[in-house]
Amino acid sequence: MSHLTSLATALLAGALMTDTTHAEQPTLGLQFAGALEFADDGTLFVGDNYRGAVYAFEIPAEASTTEIQPSSVLNIDTRIAELLGVGVGAIEINDIATHPISDDIYISVTRIGNFASQPAIVTVSPDNRLQLLDMSALTFTKQELNAFPDAQTTFTVRGARRVGILPRDQAKGSVAVRSLAIMDMEFYDGELFVAGVAHDDFQSSLRRIAYPFEGSQSLASVDMYHIVHDQYESRAPIRAMSVQQVDGKAQLVAAYTCSPVVLIPLEDIEDGAQISASTIMDMGNGQPLDMVPFQMGDEPMLFVTNHSRSPRVIPVAGLSGARVVTDEDFERGPKLDMHPVMPFGPVGKHVMFDGVSLHIARLGDSHFASVTRDAYTGTLNLDINPTFFPNRMHNFFAESDIPASNNAEPRR
Amino acid sequence: MDRALCKSLARSVATVLLVWPMSRSHALAEDSLIGLPTHADDPITLRAADGIAAWQTLEGDDLLQVFVGSSERCCEGKVPIAGRYGREGDALTFTPAFPLVAGQAYTARIQAAGPEPDQVTFAIPFTTPAVDAVVTDVFPSGDVLPENLLRFYVHFSVPMAPHAAFDHIQLLDASGSADQAAFMRFKQELWNEDRTRLTVLFDPGRIKREVATNVELGPAIEAGKPYRIAIAGGWPSADGRSTLADFSKSFTASSALRERPDVQRWQVTSPCRDSRDALELVLDRPFDRHRLEGALRVVTGDGHNVAGTVQIGTDERVWRFTPDQAWTGHEVRVVVDSRLEDVAGNNFRDLLDQPLTEERRDEPTTELSVPLRNCGEQR
Known part of the structure; x- marks a missing residue:
């Protein structure tokens, strides 16, 4: 949807909101602001992994008049903590998304204070001002998740192979598996697709929810062949995904931890379906974080970040006709990064990225907004950079950074 | 904003702040211009001094902002706390969007037109109920x-x-x-x-x-x-x-414990193979509670430690070990740290009260073999 039509829709939504100001607004009840996703008209979907619900907020906006420029909000975590009235250690950033009309960056946050956690969404405007989103003043609807995992089941404590469980590994054992109930959300053609963990034995799930919410959802389970682990997996959820046209139809391109990429035709996602996803590649060990579509020239690409390695740029064109693999295509046994078959499939290329992008979203057509951990200082910064080279230059000291002497000519 | 008005406002505020130093900010609050919160949900209030007629024309954040941290590190370059401004009569109130956090230092900055804004640092006292000492x-x-x-x-x-x-x-x-x-x-x-x-x-x-x-x-x-x-x-x-x-x-x-502990006298309940049943030992005497917890290891036939959880039972005479994974193999060993003491301070090598005449004792036995039962039929 173009920004112009979006604006018209937004204005309409704004008018509607004015009309319903006096209507009975249900209690918000949001307990956790996790995964974020915008529809083109400015509807913001927020995943609540504590409550087991997806919220939709109408956020009409005026089109931004500011041209997007590379910039940084340094120490974004400190600044958010200041805004929320706590020390920097008391907030956690859960996701970011960009408003398709206003170009504001939305950041979902958990704030800890007085022994309680509270959700917050903070916005950063194109002129880098931070504001707290007053969710209680917005029109919203919500969809509860069925088969939401119980609060008692926690992660298995494990150590690395041949090392065993160390004290530092123990804390994971007190984290509820339901924290993965909503990993990523994609809004496509009037429907919200939600990846995460559901509570039955077949835990990796995909939900399909029409918007405006009608109170119903389709819940399908997903399994796939994991090349690195050499096994079929049905528990670990999809971490990041994007809807793309592949082999002539709309398909979810979905990345898992350690790090297979699979295809799932949207038409297969039906209530009660047991989907065997098509494994087409494996990016190598690590945990994918975000999958952001962008254009490189005329070519559609996916920018896939990972907390354990550099981002990959995967050409969407390479997904069509990709070979689908099963356990019969490989020798038995787990495969680490140095195994000859790794990485496998049309994985594109690793690209340079200074520091680690913990959350990334596309801002406008040609920029990324990234919450980036600086490689040297460890600070957390909100960086806006062009998609063709999403880096700051402050940590590089190459030939061009050193002034040329007037006398010295290069020997060659 | 009218400069004369601002100066007047700044003077009124400054006077009060100067009279009561930071450490007495609550005394300051009692009196007049700034009302500081004592509970997490209280607003911060700023009251107009007499004679400031144009008070109402100023924006809330022109007059008052609240920041995280103490005044020494405030407030340039910092983001003020999000919240709502309100007016009640001659008072301006600022209600933070989230409850203030007990024990966290905050600084209220009263922004008038003087060269320096006035600042006062405060904190919300802890209100969690005291836990009874027992x-x-x-x-x-x-x-x-x-x-x-x-x-x-x-x-x-x-x-x-x-x-x-x-x-x-x-x-x-x-x-x-x-x-x-x-x-x-x-x-x-x-x-x-x-x-x-x-x-x-x-x-x-x-x-x-x-x-x-x-x-x-x-x-x-x-x-x-x-x-x-x-x-x-x-x-x-x-x-x-x-x-x-x-x-x-x-x-x-x-009667006194005057013999060294003896693992041969410990009663063993062998767990079933392929189960996560506890391996239980009834010890020959009560042992030191805190040393007992970490002094015994369960080791497999090939010498690897078995991971699991230890519980100490009745009178510190029962030691119960539940493995993380089901038992495998035919036998495990319990290996005891020879420095483990009983409640009288005797360990496996020495007695606390050792007669000088007594000869040096043999190396103690500190291992116990525990066969794993095959309960496949019954289970």
Whole structure:
């Protein structure tokens, strides 16, 4: 949807909101602001992994008049903590998304204070001002998740192979598996697709929810062949995904931890379906974080970040006709990064990225907004950079950074 | 904003702030211009001084902003706390979007037109209810204890004030009279790191036979007689918010433990192979509660430690180990740290009270083989 039509829709939504100001607004009840996703008209979907619900907020906006420029909000975590009235250690950033009309960056946050956690969404405007989103003043609807995992089941404590469980590994054992109930959300053609963990034995799930919410959802389970682990997996959820046209139809391109990429035709996602996803590649060990579509020239690409390695740029064109693999295509046994078959499939290329992008979203057509951990200082910064080279230059000291002497000519 | 007005406002605010220094910010609050919160949900209020007619024309954040941190590090370059401004009569209120956090320093900046804004730092006091100070456990926990008992561990629900222990802790006999010389009184009390566990040592001079105090005063406890360790209430907790309730533990003294512990006399309940049943040992005597927890390892045939959870059972005579994974193989071994002490301070190598004449003993046995049962048929 173009920004112009979006604006018209937004204005309409704004008018509607004015009309319903006096209507009975249900209690918000949001307990956790996790995964974020915008529809083109400015509807913001927020995943609540504590409550087991997806919220939709109408956020009409005026089109931004500011041209997007590379910039940084340094120490974004400190600044958010200041805004929320706590020390920097008391907030956690859960996701970011960009408003398709206003170009504001939305950041979902958990704030800890007085022994309680509270959700917050903070916005950063194109002129880098931070504001707290007053969710209680917005029109919203919500969809509860069925088969939401119980609060008692926690992660298995494990150590690395041949090392065993160390004290530092123990804390994971007190984290509820339901924290993965909503990993990523994609809004496509009037429907919200939600990846995460559901509570039955077949835990990796995909939900399909029409918007405006009608109170119903389709819940399908997903399994796939994991090349690195050499096994079929049905528990670990999809971490990041994007809807793309592949082999002539709309398909979810979905990345898992350690790090297979699979295809799932949207038409297969039906209530009660047991989907065997098509494994087409494996990016190598690590945990994918975000999958952001962008254009490189005329070519559609996916920018896939990972907390354990550099981002990959995967050409969407390479997904069509990709070979689908099963356990019969490989020798038995787990495969680490140095195994000859790794990485496998049309994985594109690793690209340079200074520091680690913990959350990334596309801002406008040609920029990324990234919450980036600086490689040297460890600070957390909100960086806006062009998609063709999403880096700051402050940590590089190459030939061009050193002034040329007037006398010295290069020997060659 | 009218400059004369601003100056007047700044002067009024500054006067009040200068009269009461930072440390007395609550006194300041009582009086007039700035009202500081004492609870997490309270607003911060700023009251117009007399004669400032144009107060209403100023924006809330022109007048008042609140920041995280103390005034020394405030406020340029910082983001003010999000919240809502309101007016009530001549008062401007600022209600933070989230409750203020107890113990966190905040700075209210009163932004007038003077060269420097005025600042006042405040914090919300903790309002969590005090946890009552009580004795939660005393070890050894049995009610029959050997007359050469070396130590008690006293556990408290909260960290306790130091240097008060022996004003409160006494050993009483059947008639209720206290033995003032029963326990060692060190200059430095024997606390754990967070001061919730006190080690109370009997005076070894009373335990060791034919040592001066033993000869002079006799043993502190004698086999067959009843005693109480009594902890008198009123002992304050470390934070001063609670005082200890009275506590006492009765026990009867039994004959002294004068032999080294012997793993051969431990009773073993073998777990079933392929199960996660507990391996349980009934020990030949009560052991030191805290050393017992980590002093025993379960090892597989090929020498790897088995991961699992340890529980200490009745009277510190039961040791129960539940493996993380099901048992495999035919046999495991329990390996005991030879420094593990019983409640009388005897370990597997030495007795606390070793007669000089006695010859050096053999290397102790500190391993126990435990066959894993095949219960496949019954299960």
